[in-house]
Amino acid sequence: MxxxxxxxxxxxxxxxxxxxxxxxxxxxxxxxxxxxxxxxxxxxxxxxxxxxxxxxxxxxxxxxxxxxxxxxxxxxxxxxxxxxxxxxxxxxxxxxxxxxxxxxxxxxxxxxxxxxxxxxxxxxxxxxxxxxxxxxxxxxxxxxxxxxVVGIAIGCALVGLAIGLVAAFCFFQRDRQAQHGNSGGVERQALDSGGAYPTEKGAPSAAEDVQLSRFLLEATPDRDIVQETQAIGALIDQHVESYYHTHAVSVDASAVAPALAQLGFPLTTTTTASPDAYRAATLCLDPRTRQTGLRHVLTRVLLSSIDMKPPPAHGGPPSMLPAAISSFLRAMPASESDRFRDPQANTRALREWRTLSAFLLHPGRSQRTALPADEAAVAAQARELAASLHTFLRLFVHPQQQHQREHLQAVIEECARLGYVLLSHPSDWEFVLDAGVAANRAGGGVVVEAGLGKLQPGSPCAQRLLEPVVVSV
Incomplete structure (x- = not known):
């Protein structure tokens, strides 16, 4: 072509x-x-x-x-x-x-x-x-x-936009670093001045907390915890009524009080809301108040064995919590030695440690249930606690009751299961073992079934879910 x-x-x-x-x-x-x-x-x-x-x-x-x-x-x-x-x-x-x-x-x-x-x-x-x-x-x-001309104009616009973005990035980066430096200065100033704990600049964000809460153990309903606490009170009442006599015992209270002190009772106290070792021994030695005294002693000792607080300086009962938990609690100082002395900070730190420890100790974390009790370990701990109690209870055991020790161990193991539930719960709980002001004004009283309070985050007072059973003496 x-x-x-x-x-x-x-x-x-x-x-x-x-x-x-x-x-x-x-x-x-x-x-x-x-x-x-x-x-x-x-x-x-x-x-x-x-x-x-x-x-x-x-x-x-x-x-x-x-x-x-x-x-x-x-x-x-x-x-x-x-x-x-x-x-x-x-x-x-x-x-x-x-x-x-x-x-x-x-x-x-x-x-x-x-x-x-x-x-x-x-x-x-x-x-x-x-x-x-x-x-x-x-x-x-x-x-x-x-x-x-159009191409040059577009190119200039793109170059200008890129320069603007780089300048904005540098500006905001410098501003953020300045804010971080200022906040660090404020924190250091608060520490140097001896004020309260600094604000939680390094605490996890709310999004991280929410994400972690999706995996932590779920809370047991409050109703179940209240019912279990009441059941333990009923078991202790049944145990005292079935296995201990009401005969006179020729022993002086001063000779029995040291055994109770080893179980966590203070030797002396300035309040009548909760008896000290000498008064508790006196109640148990008197046949008329023996059952009331024994119920109080067992309730106080057993519930103290599952308490998440460090043991008192004067001693306490063997713990029924997991060995890793009880070892850590024993290693904690009884009182703070730092200059801040902020109880709320300690309470929150202990709560976070407790919930994370229960989660990490759980053999089946994906189930998100309460930490199951290690039956073999709990049985061994129950025998140890029963032996510690026997140094005091042997004075009142009925001669015909040969199974008092076995029944006491069963009650202790049931109490330990409640301790595992509370250990896994995201909220803090406290047992009410003091008779209160009203009972004291009425002539004195002793708690024979513990009350139960639930501590809400941010609230200094516990929500009372179960009132204690108080008997006048």
């Missing part, structure tokens, strides 16, 4: 004038610039033989010369692999006298990749066919094309 075209030769200036090596051809058809054919095979000139060894490189040329102001597709002529001279006379920077020529093309068998086309008979590096501004060959208007 042959087509008739016209070509204008454009020779660009070099250092010393027009440079023949910078001669480019611009193809015209019907007076309009067109792309060079991708399948060019030969050029037939009107005044010469056909040129069959042709290789044309097409380039999109942005004006860098003073006289070029638009983007044009200019082709450099090559023959036999070297740059040749276009077969037309060109003078000056632009020669606009078109030379008549005929281009012969082959059927398209090219593959297009990123704007480069290759054929079997010739190779042309062509820009993709795109719309271009058209100007006269003699046009020499200075300036940039509209597309170039």
């Amino acid at each position: 042959a087509s008739v075209y016209a070509v204008s030769i454009r020779t660009l200036w070099g250092a010393n004038g027009p440079d023949p090596n910078r001669a480019y051809g611009e193809l015209y058809s019907g007076g309009t610039t067109v792309d060079w054919p991708a399948t060019l095979t030969s050029i037939s000139l009107a005044n010469g033989p056909p040129i069959t060894d042709v290789r044309i490189f097409t380039t999109t040329f942005s004006g860098t010369e003073p006289t070029i102001s638009i983007t044009r597709a200019l082709a450099q002529f090559q023959s036999a692999g070297t740059t040749g001279t276009w077969p037309a006379v060109s003078t000056g920077i632009f020669t606009a006298s078109p030379a008549s020529l005929t281009l012969t093309t082959a059927p398209p068998t090219s593959s297009v990749t990123s704007g480069t086309r290759s054929t079997d008979t010739g190779t042309s590096s062509l820009s993709p066919p795109t719309a271009r501004p058209i100007a006269s060959p003699d046009a020499s208007t200075p300036g940039l094309a509209t597309g170039a």
Whole structure:
């Protein structure tokens, strides 16, 4: 297929004038610039033989010369692999006298990749066919094309946006560091001044707390805990009524009091709300108040064995809690030695440690149930606690009751199960073992069944869920 075209030769200036090596051809058809054919095979000139060894490189040329102001597709002529001279006379920077020529093309068998086309008979590096501004060959208007202006404007906008983002990031980063430094200074000032504990700057966020709470052990309902506490009180009452006599015992209270002191009773006290070791021994030695005294002693000792507080300095009963928990509680000092002396901070820290310890000790954490009691360990601990109690209770055991020790161990084990439930609970609980002001005004009283209070986070007072059973003596 042959087509008739016209070509204008454009020779660009070099250092010393027009440079023949910078001669480019611009193809015209019907007076309009067109792309060079991708399948060019030969050029037939009107005044010469056909040129069959042709290789044309097409380039999109942005004006860098003073006289070029638009983007044009200019082709450099090559023959036999070297740059040749276009077969037309060109003078000056632009020669606009078109030379008549005929281009012969082959059927398209090219593959297009990123704007480069290759054929079997010739190779042309062509820009993709795109719309271009058209100007006269003699046009020499200075300036940039509209597309170039838009591109430059967009590029400047993007660069400005990037600079703004970097500046904003640096500003906020510096501001955050300044705030962190100031908060650290405030904390150090609070510590140096001996004030209260600093605010919880390093505490986990609320989102982290919520996420962790999804895995911690679930709380046993309050109703179940209250019922279990009442059941233990009933078991102690049944045990005292069944296994201890009411005969007179020829022992002085001062000789019995040290045994109770070893179980956690103070030797002396300034309040009558809770009896000390001597008064408790007196109640147990008197046949008329023996059952009341024994119920109080067992209730106080057994519930103290599952208490989450450090044991008193004067001693206490063997613990019925897991060995890891009881060892830690024994290692804690009885009173703070730091200068803050903030009981709320200690309470919260102990609560967090308790719930996390119960979770980590649980053999099946995914079940999210209360920590199950280790039956073998609980049985061994119950025997130890029963032996400690026997040094005092042996004075009152009925001679015909041979199973008093076994029944006492069963009551202790039941109490230990309640301790495991409270250990796993996210809230703090406390047993009420004091008779209270009202009982004292009425002439004195002794608790025989413990009350139960639940401590809510942030509240200094416990919510009373179970009132203690007080017997006047």
